[in-house]
Amino acid sequence: MGKTKQVSLAVNGGIGFGAKLKPKQLIALGQYLDEDQEIELTTFQQLIIKVDEGKAEEATARLNDAGFSVYPVGPYVKSLRTCNFCKGAEEEGMPVAVELNRRIAGQKVPFTLRPAYTGCPNACGEPLINDIGVIKRDERYELYIGGKAVGEDAQAGILLKNCLEPDDLYDLVDKVLNVYRHHGRKRERMAKFVSRYGLDQIKKDVGI
Structure with missing residues (x-):
């Protein structure tokens, strides 16, 4: 009898005050893991697990019920x-982070894309060294693109636009992803x- 095909799932405990899990989430997760199975913890606060392909839909539903978010790998x-976050959900923009994640996480793109958000200019969430970065400054938001943390060509992200209201931020991120999806290799x-296509062309395509 052939070995059952497995698929990978990226499991996240939800957007909140750091990377935290609840006991009920760990119990739900354990139902789909063998006792010797390894779980990969990524730098993006995701757990990568493997489940039988035939159980993937059921596992996704049950993990969602336990409070996890489940994404494709x-x-x-x-x-x-x-x-x-240091000063509470409202002050640090938690609702905006949750809504931004809801809109963009799981979208298909040319290559794995890592977005990061921080609730103040201290930038503890490292938005400047990730593909897309958002910083809350006072009551508005800054959007950076093209950051890269590793390699000889490591670089900080480039400020695309600042002083964004939440709805403007969501709209601009959607437009950037759409440009990347259609013109990225x-x-x-x-x-x-960003280097190949050009910042000026990206700004033109997104209307800024």
Whole structure:
């Protein structure tokens, strides 16, 4: 009898005050893991697990019920990485982070894309060294693109636009992802795309 095909799922405990899990989430997760199975913890606050292909839909539903968010693994937008918020949900923009993640996580893109958000200019969530970065400054938001944390060509993200209201931020991120999706090459990271395609052209395409 052949070995059952397995699929990978990216499991995230939700957008909140740092990377935290509840006991009921761990119990739900354990139902789909063998006792010796390894779980990969990524830098993006995701757990990568493997489940039998035939159980993937059921596992996704039950993990969602336990409070997890479940995403595909591969060339998709990762769940939003956040900092450990310091001063409370409203002041640090938690509702905006949650809504931004809801809109973009899991979208298909040319290459795995890592977005990050921080609730103040201290930038603890490292938005400047990720593909898309958002910083809350006072009551508005700054959007950076093309950051890269590793390699000889590591670089900080480029400010695309500042003083954004939440709805303007959501709209602009959607437009940037759409440009990247249509003009990015297969397996081309956002940083390389920005360099090749050009910041001025991106601004023109998104209408700024």
